Amino acid sequence: MADTNGKAARPSADSVRLRMAEAGIAAPDECVPGVLANLIVLQDHVATLRAFALDPRSASAMRFEA
Amino acid sequence: MVPFAIQMAARVRAGDASAVQLVTAAFERAQALGNERSGFTRLLQRRALAKAAAVDKLVEAGIDPGPLAGVPFGVADLFDVAGEITTAGSRTRSKAAFASRDARAISLLEAAGAVLIGTQNIDEFGYGFVTMNAHYGLTRNPHDPARVAGGAAGGSAVGVATGIVPISLAFDTNGSLRVPAGLCGVIGLKPTYGDLPTAGLHPFVESLDVVGALGRDLDDVALVRTILREGAPERQETLRGEIAFGRLMSWFDDNIAPEMRGPLDEFWNRLGRVSFELPHSEIARAAASVIIAAEGASLHRPALEADPMQFEPPVRDRLLAGLLMPSDDYLVAQRFRNWIQARLRRQFELADVLFTPAAPGFAPTIADPTMTFEGKPVSARSHLGIYTQPISLMGLPALVLPLAGDFAMPLGVQLIAAAGHEPLLLRAARQLIDKGLCAVPQLPSEG
Numbered sequence: 001m002a003d004t005n006g007k008a009a010r011p012s013a014d015s016v017r018l019r020m021a022e023a024g025i026a027a028p029d030e031c032v033p034g035v036l037a038n039l040i041v042l043q044d045h046v047a048t049l050r051a052f053a054l055d056p057r058s059a060s061a062m063r064f065e066a
Numbered sequence: 067m068v069p070f071a072i073q074m075a076a077r078v079r080a081g082d083a084s085a086v087q088l089v090t091a092a093f094e095r096a097q098a099l100g101n102e103r104s105g106f107t108r109l110l111q112r113r114a115l116a117k118a119a120a121v122d123k124l125v126e127a128g129i130d131p132g133p134l135a136g137v138p139f140g141v142a143d144l145f146d147v148a149g150e151i152t153t154a155g156s157r158t159r160s161k162a163a164f165a166s167r168d169a170r171a172i173s174l175l176e177a178a179g180a181v182l183i184g185t186q187n188i189d190e191f192g193y194g195f196v197t198m199n200a201h202y203g204l205t206r207n208p209h210d211p212a213r214v215a216g217g218a219a220g221g222s223a224v225g226v227a228t229g230i231v232p233i234s235l236a237f238d239t240n241g242s243l244r245v246p247a248g249l250c251g252v253i254g255l256k257p258t259y260g261d262l263p264t265a266g267l268h269p270f271v272e273s274l275d276v277v278g279a280l281g282r283d284l285d286d287v288a289l290v291r292t293i294l295r296e297g298a299p300e301r302q303e304t305l306r307g308e309i310a311f312g313r314l315m316s317w318f319d320d321n322i323a324p325e326m327r328g329p330l331d332e333f334w335n336r337l338g339r340v341s342f343e344l345p346h347s348e349i350a351r352a353a354a355s356v357i358i359a360a361e362g363a364s365l366h367r368p369a370l371e372a373d374p375m376q377f378e379p380p381v382r383d384r385l386l387a388g389l390l391m392p393s394d395d396y397l398v399a400q401r402f403r404n405w406i407q408a409r410l411r412r413q414f415e416l417a418d419v420l421f422t423p424a425a426p427g428f429a430p431t432i433a434d435p436t437m438t439f440e441g442k443p444v445s446a447r448s449h450l451g452i453y454t455q456p457i458s459l460m461g462l463p464a465l466v467l468p469l470a471g472d473f474a475m476p477l478g479v480q481l482i483a484a485a486g487h488e489p490l491l492l493r494a495a496r497q498l499i500d501k502g503l504c505a506v507p508q509l510p511s512e513g
Contacts, residue, residue: 011390019390027374027386034383035390042359042387045352046395049402052349059405061397 008047011039070283071137071232071290075179078136081125085118085136089181092138095230096184102206105215105224107143108150109184114138117181132179133289142219142236143185143202144192145169146266154268155188155218157201158369158376169266171235171277171294178293186221186234188242190381192270193362194218195245195450196435200378204432207250208509209475213429216246216450219280223250226280227509233290234280239271240354241454243278247466248424248478249450251507253495254280255287256454258485259461262294271361273400274354274458282506284499287465288492301486309494311337312417314482317347318453321439323427326477329469330423333479336503342417350406350456353399357459359388360396380447403459407485410460414484419494422453424466424478453480463488465495470505479504 011019016036020027027035069077077083093111096104124131146152146165153159167173172182187205189197197205197220205220207213208227215224222234223246236243238256247254255278262277269275279290313319313334322330334341363370363385366377370389374382413420430437435446457464462482469477481498483491498504 016390020386023389024371025374025386025389026371027382031374031379031383031386034379035386038359038384038387039390042356042391042395045355046391046398048349048352049356049395049398052346052402054398054401054405056401059401059408061400061404 008043011036011043069232071134071281071286072283074137074232075133075135078121078125078179079130083136085121085181086115088136089114089118089138089183092183092230095228099228099230101187101203103208103211103224104228104230105186105205105221106140106184106230107153107187107202107221110147110150110182114181114183117176121179121181132177133293134175135179137180137233138183138231139175139180140184140186140222140225140231140234141169141172141182142188142222142234144188144237144268144270145172145235146268147172147182147185150185152268153202155190155192155199155202156377165266167266170263172266174263174294174296175235175290183231186219186225188221189218189447190378191362191366192218192237192239192242193381193384194447195241196447197221197246198432198435198447206432207429207475209251209507210429212433213431213475214249214435214446216249216425216429218242220246222280223247223252223254226252226282232281232283233286235290236278236280237267238276238278238458239274240358240458241451243280244454244464244466244480245425245450247280248468248480249429249476251468251476251478252280252282253284253287253506254278254466255291255488256464257291257488258463261463261486261488262291269365271358273357273361284492284495291488300489303487303490306418309490309497310340310418311494312340312342312420314344314420314422315341316343317351317456318344318422321426321452322423323438325473326423326427329471329473329477330479333469333503336501340417342413342420344413344420344456346406347456349402350459351452353402354455354459356391356395356399357403359384360391363388406459407461410462411484418483418490420482422480422482424453424480425450426452428475428477457482461485463491465491467495467498467504468506470502476507
């Protein structure tokens, strides 16, 4: 089972295996620790982003220019 | 050390040197150094010598080959070169089709008389800051071969620092050319997002990727930019007297290594000790990381599905993690990116040019490629770009210059201007060089 940390559940080795299978990725088990570590880093980045709530109407997500 | 590009071209145009001689000398130097120390992965001798001979024939016929006549240059192995596989630093592309034509940036430089001599090493798919590539080898820092060159475009910085070529074309997604420029002691220009042509550049993160240039002389870098812009008009600049510099604090002042702090403070003192905040930079870095993971994973999904073990482990694991992120996380990151870009337009009402370190300190060692972040040792592969990443997300132009001084290793400063204000950035850099605050260091063998 995934551990929970605040609102978002922390991924676990088992959840990584399951999500990779659902995504159609047949990766050997030796990949799981590295993927899990990176997924946790990304989850922390997302938490940083979500803590700064932006109204979707105040900024588009679809403009790609400076 | 070989002369700068503009001087080289002047000699060729005047008939005082031949392009074939210049290109042959570049090959000899690259071969003498070998792959790890030259930064080159492939030398394109037949193509280059034919092109150089054509340049010499134009001169003999009284025709000007262009402002880069006979100047040898290299490209990061992410640019298409006609008839070659664009490896992007990855074994997953070892059976890819040959490129049918040169990348636009290569064509433009060659139309100005320059001669492409080879491809240069990168981190796999540009995903890293160290240029330690499991498939194509590592690239050593020319100031200390026991240290990393920085990355992802480390080979392009080393090719320039070693004097094999006066200019290299590279890319910058998140600091890819700025980090190695800082660590190898050369000049690196990352333009405003969308300013220079990316056609024929193997994509990594399309909403961040830009084409940029590395050199040892500011005028060379500026000339490359001018050529690549194909005469596009510059954005109107509002002149307000002397250039106002400001140091960015908070995120950009945290995690600075001791060897960088003193020289950076001295640089700041000489520029008037004005400081600014760039709010939400840590969120910008987080957004950049999410965008890179998501776009990189999507781009490489077919290869990940086919055989994830073909990737080198650090890249594979980062891409697989990116593949598992919800799409909403990516859109939140993109939304923040557009929000902060709009806010930033007002930041430059107070200062013309902002500056930060290019990297936290000296290049880490190859034996232990780590650095200190928030008091803990972390991977340099993923963290050396802490000061460049937020600027990429904001889409701003940045130029890395080496700080002048007698340091054990190069230390680079990152100058930042408002979007589209590269001419101001280049003027600021010229001012810093003329004041003696910035200078390209000699290699130990030249000292």
